[in-house]
Amino acid sequence: MYKLDDVITVEWEITNRCNASCPQCPRNNYGGSVIESLKLTTITLEQAKKMLPVGSMKSLRTVYFCGTYGDPAVNIELIEICSWLKQYNIQVSLHTNGGLQKPEWWKKLANVLDKDDFVVFSIDGLSDTNHVYRRGVNWKTLINNASAFINAGGNAHWDFIVFRHNEHQVQAAEAFSNTLGFKKFNYKKTHRFINKKHDRVEVWPIYDIHDKLVDKLEIPNNPVYINNQISKLEKVNKQHGDFFTYTMSTPITCYHKSLGKIYIGADGYVFPCGWLHDRMYGIEAEQHPDHKALFKLFEQAGGIEKVNLNYNSLKNIINTDWFPVLESSWTGEGRLSRCGAVCGASFNPVGAQNENVSYWGV
Numbered sequence: 001m002y003k004l005d006d007v008i009t010v011e012w013e014i015t016n017r018c019n020a021s022c023p024q025c026p027r028n029n030y031g032g033s034v035i036e037s038l039k040l041t042t043i044t045l046e047q048a049k050k051m052l053p054v055g056s057m058k059s060l061r062t063v064y065f066c067g068t069y070g071d072p073a074v075n076i077e078l079i080e081i082c083s084w085l086k087q088y089n090i091q092v093s094l095h096t097n098g099g100l101q102k103p104e105w106w107k108k109l110a111n112v113l114d115k116d117d118f119v120v121f122s123i124d125g126l127s128d129t130n131h132v133y134r135r136g137v138n139w140k141t142l143i144n145n146a147s148a149f150i151n152a153g154g155n156a157h158w159d160f161i162v163f164r165h166n167e168h169q170v171q172a173a174e175a176f177s178n179t180l181g182f183k184k185f186n187y188k189k190t191h192r193f194i195n196k197k198h199d200r201v202e203v204w205p206i207y208d209i210h211d212k213l214v215d216k217l218e219i220p221n222n223p224v225y226i227n228n229q230i231s232k233l234e235k236v237n238k239q240h241g242d243f244f245t246y247t248m249s250t251p252i253t254c255y256h257k258s259l260g261k262i263y264i265g266a267d268g269y270v271f272p273c274g275w276l277h278d279r280m281y282g283i284e285a286e287q288h289p290d291h292k293a294l295f296k297l298f299e300q301a302g303g304i305e306k307v308n309l310n311y312n313s314l315k316n317i318i319n320t321d322w323f324p325v326l327e328s329s330w331t332g333e334g335r336l337s338r339c340g341a342v343c344g345a346s347f348n349p350v351g352a353q354n355e356n357v358s359y360w361g362v
């Protein structure tokens with residue numbers, strides 16, 4: 001059983017707002033409009049202090065600001081929130097597209113963080129390609145921000161998601177990252193050509209803000225950059241009849257439970273991981289059987305008052321009210337297909353995505 005005292009790492013979606021619109025991000029329609037059901041929320045320092053009982057979390061070591069639907073740099077109190085966590089010696093990191101705020105802000109952030117902390121800049125290409133996926137991110141702003149952070153002594157990592165349109169730039173980007181002073185360069189083999197319905201997609205559309213098709217994303221040509229689980233999907237489907245049947249029958253080993261990780265959404269919902277938060281909003285997620293199944297589990301737990309940090313304490317949510325209900329779904333009634341898809345025995349899309357990705361302590 002999950003216990004608050006066993007939590008080592010918290011992933012926190014400290015806002016679900018974003019300046020960008022990446023076409024495979026759950027917050028928007030293929031890079032176009034923001035999904036309608038997402039209620040935009042940013043957590044203040046005051047709310048953050050009420051939500052996370054840092055002082056009484058015996059094993060807590062790391063908080064990383066990432067999330068499913070937003071970019072932490074949108075939160076104007078982020079530096080103050082980091083400062084508060086540093087009072088408890090918590091390791092802090094964040095994932096960002098880097099296109100927001102001014103260099104001064106990034107310098108200030110570097111001064112609040114210490115040698116164990118880091119920022120992951122999500123940069124998928126160079127000046128002529130980053131914007132293809134990171135729609136809305138200005139290259140010069142991003143590089144000035146990252147440089148200001150690094151020059152002020154901050155530890156920066158560069159994550160590069162490889163697509164067909166940027167695969168020829170991986171080595172050049174790594175060389176450039178070294179020139180700028182990044183401590184680490186990771187390339188990521190995305191699993192998102194398996195879509196929110198868990199179907200394989202060869203060509204991913206890119207929409208503009210009016211939801212008009214303007215471009216496309218494709219899997220890289222170089223097998224080194226391809227997530228090998230995408231082709232494994234067919235084998236799994238053949239063996240089990242279809243993917244849904246596989247996900248509903250495979251034994252589940254919760255990856256995040258094994259690592260002592262939990263996830264807090266900007267809307268206050270708490271899960272072991274963000275992959276379940278992704279089941280809540282957006283047409284495709286809402287049409288998937290998981291959406292109903294998730295809300296059924298919430299009901300079983302006693303409703304929103306029991307599973308959401310705006311109404312209940314983290315201790316109750318994890319120790320008694322919500323996590324035990326979710327955990328029993330892995331072996332009993334009402335399991336989520338997403339749990340089988342991510343943490344099942346014969347298919348590991350997330351592990352394959354992150355084969356060449358490593359961070360300090362996360």
Ligand SMILES: C[S@@+](CC[C@H](N)C(=O)[O-])C[C@H]1O[C@@H](n2cnc3c(N)ncnc32)[C@H](O)[C@@H]1O
Binds near residue numbers: 022072188
């Ligand atoms: C929703 S984002 C939140 C953090 C921040 N906005 C960012 O993009 O770095 C969560 C994570 O998903 C990653 N991500 C976005 N699109 C992806 C894709 N197509 N494949 C794999 N990871 C992706 C981001 O780079 C980030 O690490």
Ligand code: SF4
Binds near residue numbers: 020025026027070071
């Ligand atoms: S920057 Fe992050 S949150 Fe924003 S759209 Fe891209 S992946 Fe989503």
Ligand code: SF4
Binds near residue numbers: 343
């Ligand atoms: S998908 Fe389910 S089983 Fe996997 S880490 Fe998340 S909660 Fe655990």
